[in-house]
Amino acid sequence: MKTLVVGAGGRFAQIADLLIERGHEVRGTSREPESPAARRLAALGAEIVPADYEASRSLAAAARGVDTVFAGGTAHHVGPEGEARHGANLAEAVAAADVPHLVFVSGDGAAPDSPLPLFRAKWEVEEAIGATGVSHTILAPTYLMENLFNPWNIAALQAGTYPSPAAIDRPLQQAAVADLLSLAVLAIERPERFAGRRIPLASDELSAEQAAETISGLIPRRLEARRTPAEQLPSGVRFLFGWLESTGHQVDIEALRHELPEVRWHGYASWAEEQLDRFRELCPHPEPVPH
Numbered sequence: 001m002k003t004l005v006v007g008a009g010g011r012f013a014q015i016a017d018l019l020i021e022r023g024h025e026v027r028g029t030s031r032e033p034e035s036p037a038a039r040r041l042a043a044l045g046a047e048i049v050p051a052d053y054e055a056s057r058s059l060a061a062a063a064r065g066v067d068t069v070f071a072g073g074t075a076h077h078v079g080p081e082g083e084a085r086h087g088a089n090l091a092e093a094v095a096a097a098d099v100p101h102l103v104f105v106s107g108d109g110a111a112p113d114s115p116l117p118l119f120r121a122k123w124e125v126e127e128a129i130g131a132t133g134v135s136h137t138i139l140a141p142t143y144l145m146e147n148l149f150n151p152w153n154i155a156a157l158q159a160g161t162y163p164s165p166a167a168i169d170r171p172l173q174q175a176a177v178a179d180l181l182s183l184a185v186l187a188i189e190r191p192e193r194f195a196g197r198r199i200p201l202a203s204d205e206l207s208a209e210q211a212a213e214t215i216s217g218l219i220p221r222r223l224e225a226r227r228t229p230a231e232q233l234p235s236g237v238r239f240l241f242g243w244l245e246s247t248g249h250q251v252d253i254e255a256l257r258h259e260l261p262e263v264r265w266h267g268y269a270s271w272a273e274e275q276l277d278r279f280r281e282l283c284p285h286p287e288p289v290p291h
Contacts, residue, residue, distance in 0.1 A: 104139070160224065
């Protein structure tokens with residue numbers, strides 16, 4: 001199969017690695033085809049083509065002749081309004097290119113009446129995709145485990161604390177990017193099984209206290225869970241954290257694992273074990289946490 005991966009340098013670009021490992025052809029888009037990220041994929045055997053979410057014609061040109069397009073939201077780069085615009089452009093492009101199947105990463109919580117602009121934008125994108133009539137699968141992950149390494153959390157980790165988006169004793173559902181991409185590969189390879197579906201997904205559910213304890217058992221420094229002060233957050237992130245505190249995700253994790261045993265689901269401990277190099281870099285010293 002040939003898959004177009006939109007965004008060779010994006011946070012989900014590793015799906016290209018997985019597809020190539022499984023013997024598929026990959027075409028990747030990049031606004032900068034000579035960037036290190038694009039060159040890395042080219043070295044693996046991917047075809048790199050110039051394309052931009054701001055230009056639907058460039059996306060349509062990139063999508064012609066492929067079996068599947070894989071793409072995700074862009075709010076982390078351009079905000080909710082930008083994500084809605086980019087999603088509309090993507091929908092226009094896959095329709096113009098007569099793409100057989102689209103696998104799109106949205107987000108759990110997307111709804112037209114959400115109090116969060118982010119989730120309303122994601123709902124708009126899903127609606128635009130549905131309106132094209134193109135066969136598609138929507139993957140809707142919860143809060144990502146990898147969000148722990150977002151820029152606003154780095155100083156806390158370096159200081160020996162585990163920053164939490166909610167009260168430290170409140171269970172929070174989280175999804176590992178590896179699980180999301182594993183499911184995306186399944187949807188790409190088996191469109192007849194996944195077409196027309198919207199799948200909310202989470203890998204584990206635990207509190208910040210439990211997460212900090214888990215990581216502390218793997219590195220030579222004890223982390224203390226602390227709630228991230230709202231005033232330290234960008235406004236959009238502050239709204240998201242408020243939603244996680246008041247509403248949160250409610251994915252049936254047990255049913256998901258039962259239905260999709262092909263995914264090598266990560267518990268938080270197994271995910272953290274795979275991040276040891278990052279934790280050791282960010283939390284290298286075993287000094288006690290200052291109070």
